[in-house]
Amino acid sequence: MTEVMQTPRIKRMTAAPAWGESDAQPDGHVPPGPIHEKWQKHRFAMKLLNPANRRKYTVVVVGSGLAGGGAAAALGELGYNVKCFCYQDSPRRAHSIAAQGGINAAKNYRNDGDSVYRLFYDTVKGGDFRAREANVHRLAELSLNIIDQCVAVGVPFAREYGGLLDTRSFGGAQVARTFYARGQTGQQLLLGVYQALERQIERGAVTMYGRHEMLDLVLVDGVARGVVARDLVTGAIEPHAADAVVLCTGGYGNVYNLSTYARGANATAVWRAHKRGALFANPCFVQIHPTCIPVKGDYQSKLTLMSESVRNDGRCWVPVKPGDTRAPGAIPEAERDYYLERMYPSFGNLAPRDIASRAAKRVCDEGRGVGPGGLGVYLDLGDAIRRLGEDVIRARYGNLMEMYEDITGENPYRVPMRIFPAVHYTMGGLWVDYNLMSNVPGLFVGGEANFSDHGANRLGASALMQGLADGYFVLPATVPDYLARAGSVPLSTDHPAFRTATAEVEDRARRLLGIHGSRTVSAFHRDLGKLMWDHCGMARHDAGLREALARIPELREAFWRDVRVPGEGGELNQELEKAGRVADFLELAELIVTDALHRTESCGGHFREESQTPEGEALRDDAHFSYVAAWRHNADGPPVLLKEPLVFENVPLAVRSYK
Amino acid sequence: MNLTLKVWRQEGPQAPGRFETYAARDIEADMSFLEMLDIVNEGIILAGGDPIAFDHDCREGICGMCGLVIDGLAHGPRQCTTCQLYMRNFRDGDTITVEPWRVRAFPVVKDLVVDRGALDRIIAAGGYVSAGTGSAPDANGTLIPKPDADAAFDAAVCIGCGACAAACPNGSAMLFTAAKVSHLSHLPQGQPERYARVVRMVERMDEEGFGGCTNHGECAGVCPAKIDMGVIARLNRDLLVATLKGGG
Numbered sequence A: 001m002t003e004v005m006q007t008p009r010i011k012r013m014t015a016a017p018a019w020g021e022s023d024a025q026p027d028g029h030v031p032p033g034p035i036h037e038k039w040q041k042h043r044f045a046m047k048l049l050n051p052a053n054r055r056k057y058t059v060v061v062v063g064s065g066l067a068g069g070g071a072a073a074a075l076g077e078l079g080y081n082v083k084c085f086c087y088q089d090s091p092r093r094a095h096s097i098a099a100q101g102g103i104n105a106a107k108n109y110r111n112d113g114d115s116v117y118r119l120f121y122d123t124v125k126g127g128d129f130r131a132r133e134a135n136v137h138r139l140a141e142l143s144l145n146i147i148d149q150c151v152a153v154g155v156p157f158a159r160e161y162g163g164l165l166d167t168r169s170f171g172g173a174q175v176a177r178t179f180y181a182r183g184q185t186g187q188q189l190l191l192g193v194y195q196a197l198e199r200q201i202e203r204g205a206v207t208m209y210g211r212h213e214m215l216d217l218v219l220v221d222g223v224a225r226g227v228v229a230r231d232l233v234t235g236a237i238e239p240h241a242a243d244a245v246v247l248c249t250g251g252y253g254n255v256y257n258l259s260t261y262a263r264g265a266n267a268t269a270v271w272r273a274h275k276r277g278a279l280f281a282n283p284c285f286v287q288i289h290p291t292c293i294p295v296k297g298d299y300q301s302k303l304t305l306m307s308e309s310v311r312n313d314g315r316c317w318v319p320v321k322p323g324d325t326r327a328p329g330a331i332p333e334a335e336r337d338y339y340l341e342r343m344y345p346s347f348g349n350l351a352p353r354d355i356a357s358r359a360a361k362r363v364c365d366e367g368r369g370v371g372p373g374g375l376g377v378y379l380d381l382g383d384a385i386r387r388l389g390e391d392v393i394r395a396r397y398g399n400l401m402e403m404y405e406d407i408t409g410e411n412p413y414r415v416p417m418r419i420f421p422a423v424h425y426t427m428g429g430l431w432v433d434y435n436l437m438s439n440v441p442g443l444f445v446g447g448e449a450n451f452s453d454h455g456a457n458r459l460g461a462s463a464l465m466q467g468l469a470d471g472y473f474v475l476p477a478t479v480p481d482y483l484a485r486a487g488s489v490p491l492s493t494d495h496p497a498f499r500t501a502t503a504e505v506e507d508r509a510r511r512l513l514g515i516h517g518s519r520t521v522s523a524f525h526r527d528l529g530k531l532m533w534d535h536c537g538m539a540r541h542d543a544g545l546r547e548a549l550a551r552i553p554e555l556r557e558a559f560w561r562d563v564r565v566p567g568e569g570g571e572l573n574q575e576l577e578k579a580g581r582v583a584d585f586l587e588l589a590e591l592i593v594t595d596a597l598h599r600t601e602s603c604g605g606h607f608r609e610e611s612q613t614p615e616g617e618a619l620r621d622d623a624h625f626s627y628v629a630a631w632r633h634n635a636d637g638p639p640v641l642l643k644e645p646l647v648f649e650n651v652p653l654a655v656r657s658y659k
Numbered sequence B: 001m002n003l004t005l006k007v008w009r010q011e012g013p014q015a016p017g018r019f020e021t022y023a024a025r026d027i028e029a030d031m032s033f034l035e036m037l038d039i040v041n042e043g044i045i046l047a048g049g050d051p052i053a054f055d056h057d058c059r060e061g062i063c064g065m066c067g068l069v070i071d072g073l074a075h076g077p078r079q080c081t082t083c084q085l086y087m088r089n090f091r092d093g094d095t096i097t098v099e100p101w102r103v104r105a106f107p108v109v110k111d112l113v114v115d116r117g118a119l120d121r122i123i124a125a126g127g128y129v130s131a132g133t134g135s136a137p138d139a140n141g142t143l144i145p146k147p148d149a150d151a152a153f154d155a156a157v158c159i160g161c162g163a164c165a166a167a168c169p170n171g172s173a174m175l176f177t178a179a180k181v182s183h184l185s186h187l188p189q190g191q192p193e194r195y196a197r198v199v200r201m202v203e204r205m206d207e208e209g210f211g212g213c214t215n216h217g218e219c220a221g222v223c224p225a226k227i228d229m230g231v232i233a234r235l236n237r238d239l240l241v242a243t244l245k246g247g248g
């Protein structure tokens, strides 16, 4: 069925219930036993393949970030035949490269009371009790190995004068467990992964498909057996058969148009897989990061993050009086409201992201925001500069300060920086079990693309940890176990399933090119982004969400009627690439809003105005919502909700307080 | 401000290229160079034309995907990536020339997009530590003096954009290659393969059709990651030792 034909059905949906429900519960396949023994025992129970036989198995890995690149290299080292895809020209450009602040690990090198259990505990609590305990514990265990592996491949982490690794503290934690490489931790980690990947490419173990975009997943008898990808240079649409498919395609935050993601970041791989049957979990859990450079104008194409590590030394404030337009330097101490320190005395400026973002929104809503449109707060390094000297601050954050000055034309050593929250990360994603396999056999999902270990809110420096845990250690164990059990079943791309999928992908490109409408793809993307930010952003309520649910299908219909995609399909066509991505955002947006509408509690980054404490803090509803919302696509009606219950046996359910 | 752009248009690797002129109107000082091109492209599309193809992704100066020769300078006048160049560096009425990287080893794909696969292949020739996943000793098991770690980091920040080769009169990728050699040779983990690595990477660089380095220094002058020419001296030293050792 085509998107154009679907529209009337979806329009009807707004009158009828926006979703259906099923009693079926997705099985997380969590191994039995005490939490700290699960992973080790599970690994021992895995089936192994004889090294001589591994080459017969082909694994398609889509994505070359920390998760995909790590998995592709590790599976190549093990002897599997790996095909790795990315849409950029080189695997080194995956958006993991942009991570600034650091990566967590429970090494306890500082002797400040850290442990695997504490990292596990902090992450479950930080995620507002909406993550699966067993996965999080495994993540905390593997964090130890990650740092070892990174150092072994030459990641130049920051060091102390004695030659030991340096660490710092990061939002939401009271121990210094964050390892970093100046303000470029993601870059250095990804280059470590990339170099290992290039080594396997040179060996012939991995074939790299750069400038290729996966446009569909191919199922044979209900099992994932390959992908259809477009060669972005020639435009050729090509089938690739495999014994298992691994998606590590990053997050879907660009549904909101303006975000800290790369411009090319997209949801196409996961959305196509969803339409082929993979469950999509907790799509409304979107992280809005408190410290980004505010929007300047309509032309803006991206929002830039100022690493929250700056909050270690910077203090957030706004004027006490609404509408105070004096320059920051002219506002005396007594007339400044250091609102995070006031509201959350024990965590202060290091309060977790969801909390810090909402606090910024609240003071701006009170008319106390600064800068154009009152949509900004100060992040002031003045005290730290006076205390430590400009040189120390430059050594810590030099590259961030330069970036800020380049973008805003203001010198942050003289004038406090202005920041505002922006879409940054998606906790939701394709549903996976303990093995990181989706409900579709043979389809694995790693990194930010899965619904992951972060519950309803991710703590700083935990995504890099999860990407590498999935890529280096989990997938290279669970994918071979699956292959050993499934056995090698030869498959040619002449199979009808490939021919149908390829024809559908070609047809979609032809339709996009044939509309010849009057508006650009970017114009539609801007409209969608604004709609989502206004109605499904930092604070959500029933009426706003229902309005979005009515308007998204209208926008989608307008897109398919009036978009203009120039050029041809058989060539490098960047507008066609964008059009396909925005078309998918226009569908995913509706699921995000539906999920947000159904979850009438507030938790983590999902704040429902109807569900708050008298002080305005998020109010969870564990009695009704202690589950993973896993959505099934339904071609003939509204999406269907399946619930995976969450059981907390180790970390007692508690109100998350950072006061 | 209003500007005139002279942009290199080329339909494909074999097609002949030419400059086309476009007007960029109502450009604001706070826009990035790429946001300015976005606006020009939206205008071209609505007028029924074929938009200018150019590479970009992160738009925050770190992925290395963007790269244009602006008024004859790789990444333009500010020694930053093209995406981090802001229009406040231009004046109302300026005419700006925009070209792709012009390097023999980087064939043009379309318009301003080039194929930089040769850089990946230089890394594949040896720009890594051969440490398989899962076999690593404790991270603090080997102490690394802070100055060494810092020197390794300073070289490791290369973003792989290829501006060095685009700026070099010989089309050499020496700064790129030397940055990786230098990064790994400053670390204990990089020692076992140190001399074999430098030989293989330099050989690959030659095979890929990059020119030789004659120490012009243009590369370091445009490098957005501020990689220092010192890395080239270090590469040359290592290469000499490797030759004395008999090819590593």
Ligand SMILES: Cc1cc2nc3c(=O)[nH]c(=O)nc-3n(C[C@H](O)[C@H](O)[C@H](O)COP(=O)(O)OP(=O)(O)OC[C@H]3O[C@@H](n4cnc5c(N)ncnc54)[C@H](O)[C@@H]3O)c2cc1C
Binding pocket: A062, A063, A064, A065, A066, A067, A068, A085, A086, A087, A088, A091, A093, A094, A095, A096, A097, A098, A099, A100, A101, A102, A103, A104, A185, A186, A212, A213, A214, A215, A248, A249, A250, A251, A260, A261, A262, A265, A266, A268, A269, A305, A424, A425, A446, A447, A448, A449, A460, A461, A462, A463, A464, A465, A467
């Ligand atoms: C500015 C910024 C700063 C951050 N800082 C931190 C930090 O300090 N600490 C931390 O822990 N986390 C941080 N994060 C989050 C973290 O960087 C990401 O969550 C993580 O790196 C994602 O890794 P990944 O491997 O899942 O995906 P990515 O690195 O995003 O890789 C996605 C890959 O998929 C490919 N791909 C996508 N779609 C397709 C398709 N359809 N076809 C083919 N290929 C496709 C891409 O080409 C790419 O190779 C930050 C994020 C941002 C944006």
Ligand code: FES
Binding pocket: B055, B056, B057, B058, B059, B060, B061, B062, B063, B064, B065, B066, B067, B081, B082, B083, B084
């Ligand atoms: S777009 Fe990533 S460096 Fe410019």
